[in-house]
Amino acid sequence: MMKKMFSGLILTALFLGSPSIAQQGLENNQSDFGEFMNRKGTFTRTASGKPSENYWQNAADYQIEVTLDDEAHTLTGKVTIDYTNNSPEELSFVWLQLEQNRFTPDSRGTLTTPVQGNRYNGDIDGGYDISEVQATVGKRGAVSTKHLIEDTRMQVWFDEPIPAKGGTATISMNFSFKVPIKGMDRMGRLQVKDGWIYAFAQWYPKVSVFDDIEGWNVEPYLGAGEFYLEYGDFDYKVTVPYDHIVVGSGKLMNPKEVLSAELQNRYQDAQQSNETVYLVSPDEIKNTEITRPKQDGMITWHFQIENARDIAFASSESFIWDAAKINLPSGKTILAQSVYPKESDGQEAWSRSTEYSKASIEHYSEKWYEYPYDAATNVAADIGGMEYPGLNFCRYTSKGEGLWGVTDHEFGHNWFPMIVGSNERRYAWMDEGFNTFINHYSTLEFNDGEYPANLDQTRRYNNYFVNENREGIDTYPDVANTSNLGMVAYMKPGIGLIMLREYVLGPERFDNAFRSYIETWAYKHPQPSDFFNHMENVAGENLSWFWQGWFYGNGNIDLGINTVVPYSGNYLVVLTNKGDFPMPVLLEIEFEDGSKERQMLPVEIWQRGDNWNHLIRTDKRVVKVTIDPDKILPDVNLGNDSWPQPLYED
Missing domain, CATH: 2.60.40 (Immunoglobulin-like)
Structure with a gap:
């Protein structure tokens, strides 16, 4: 004692x-340890981080027909939008995004670009020509032509409001624009030895999101802030010179009309092959006798994609084209394909693009949620890396580890934000950060670790964390200093999820919660609080201290x-x-x-x-x-x- x-x-x-x-x-x-923000349930969203029985979101289906003039470098066509108002209120008008208007000398994006320039530089001799605007409510409503264009936004009025809870409207218009060479590192055109490569994104007028959080989301298209879009079905036709190859988001609906008999056979062979198959070899570029139906003039390629939030496509007479089969967990098979010019050819370069694409899609489908689209297409262009449903644009000079990294990252975006439809213009961390996180595990797995994955080596970023000019994850991308954007949007939130999985919760609890979040919010619009609440409820852990410290703090x-x-x-x-x-x-x-x-x-x-x-x-x-x-x-x-x-x- x-x-x-x-x-x-x-x-x-x-x-x-x-x-x-x-x-x-x-x-x-x-x-x-207390609640740092209001994360209580609402009428439309539960406290457990799920859509409630009262949750709603609007929808937009698109029919588009366009023609490419490869001499004037213009795209001209018509879009028809069938809009469904599932909200609880009538809508007297809709707002649309006109993102090509960014490429004008007096656009907000141009005027807010520093004199010395940045990644989001763009041409200033473009912009939309819009005509024949018509808007009708229901099947037989009166036609309204009233509209207003302000920078990258367009307001279209109706003669009578769209009814709440299921009312429909149709908006149509003709549009045309000059294809920029410099398209803010997201789209544009590139001249190579055998012709031009056209990378089309932000190319058609599209409806803005009207949601239960703030109504119309009408932030202008400036640069760093990306996109927030409604879901719907797309049916689009692209008319191009007959010697062009076109690849686009979704499924090619008319291969017999645009491919020669030989190319149709190769197309079918690729859909059965786990190894990459040439559809158009380097020696066959411009050999239309082998690759095209016997015709000249123009030819129309037809694509469809369902339950998507956007579409993109590429067209060129200079493409090598190869493909292979993707095996999905359900037993379904789809097509991985790549198009690239001779300048990008080689086993150290784009000849492995389809291999990378296949591995990336198969990994994410197995680990998180099955890929929903009919093809996964990688396009070589003069673009550092940009993602759209089922289709990427990646730098045509990328090779080896760099090409794997950008291909894997852009395909990862099919999960965030293409499947889980967050608001990229405000919460870049909910797509870039989550994607950077899943890229880490995909890279660890690819070819038994052929390329290094180092997101878990978190202390290599300490110079940023102690920099007095650092900014928090919650900084909007258009507000963040461009020198900080990589950390704010990509690395810091990715590291946060690494800590949560590998240190705080452990892999099993984290993976259960993260998979549940993806499944719960697939094709919907989650807010940050929905993510926080859902992760806590499924993992069984109050993580307010973590969200407050890492995601909404700068300490x-x-x-x-x-x-x-x-x-x-x-x-x-x-x-x-x-x-x-x-x-x-x-x-x-x-x-x-x-x-x-x-x-x-x-x-x-x-x-x-x-x-x-x-x-x-x-x-x-x-x-x-x-x-x-x-x-x-x-x-x-x-x-x-x-x-x-x-x-x-x-």
Whole structure:
């Protein structure tokens, strides 16, 4: 009894007398653990992060016919939009996006581009010519031609409102624009040895989202902010010179009309082959006797895609074309295909594009959610990397690891935001960050790790985390400094999910929650709070401290060991949190006999202060204690993460 009392007095003296061993439980850190934002359920969204029975979203189906003039470099056509108003209110008008109007000298995007330029430079001699605007409610409503164009937005009025809860309207118009050479690194045209490559995106007038959060989402198209679009079915026809090859989002509906008999056979062979098959080889470019029906003049390619939020296509007479079969978990097979010029040919370059595409789609389909479209197409263009449903544009000069990385990243976007339809213009982290996260695991798996995956090497980004000019994840992309955008939108949120999976929740709990989030919000419009709520409810963990600290804060992690002291045959580890928010503490304890063990201390140790004393119960001699031995956390102070050879003797 005396010995135990004496030991207790020693421990008390240590706590009170040593600056390295502080008392604990004297503070209140509820602000770190409380609700940092309103995440309560609403009429349309549940507190568990699901759409409620009252959830609604509007829909838009498109019929489009366009013709490419490859001498004037113009695209001309007509769009007809069948719009369904599922909202609980009548709509007297609709807002549309006219993104080609970004390419004018007085557009908001042009006028907000720095003089020195940036990634989102664009030509300024373009923009839409719009004519024959007609808007009708229902099948027999009066035709209205009233409309207003303001920068990249267009307001179309009706003679009578679209009824709530299922009312329909039809909007149609003719449009034409000059295809820019520099299309803000998202679309445009590139001249190669054998002709022009046309990459068409943001090419047709499209309806803005009207949602339950703020009504019409009408932010202008400036540059960094991407897109927020309704879902619907697309039926589109593209008329081009007969020697062009066209690839587009969705399924090619008329291969017998646009492909020669030989090319049709190759097309069928590719759909049965796990290895890449040439449809048009490098030696067959422009050999229309082999690849095209016997005709001249113009030819029309017809595509369809269902339940998509956008479409893109490419056209050129200079394409090599190859393809292979993609095997999906359900047993369904679809087509992976690539088109690229001779300048991109080679086994170190685009000849492996279809292999990369196939591997990427198969991985994400197996791990997260099955790919829904009929083809996955990679297009070589003068674009760093840009994604659309079922189709990418990637840099034509990319090779090896770089080509794998950009191909895998752009195809990953089919899950975020093509399947899970978040608002990219505001919450870039919900598509770029989530995608960067899933890319890490795809790269680990590809060809048994042929290329490095290093998102989990989080401390390599510490220079950014301690930079006084850093910005938070919640910064809107058009507001963020362009030099910070890669971290704000891509890396920091990706690292956040790495920490959540590998350190906080563990793979099983995280994967269950993340898969459920994707399935729950597939083809819908989640908000940040829906993601937070759903992850917590499925994983079974209150993560307010994590969302607040990492996603909606700009602080850093700094966990430390003040000292390790012996106590009654055991050891006391004195921990401190010098960072800006709490984290669980994973300790690795190394013993004199060479053995090791790990102990995870829950985040709740920091609820009443920034110091914690942890007792290691052992009869072995402790020689080293390390926080976060796998270095998953981007802890900004490496100097206090471990305790070295002890000075104390037993």
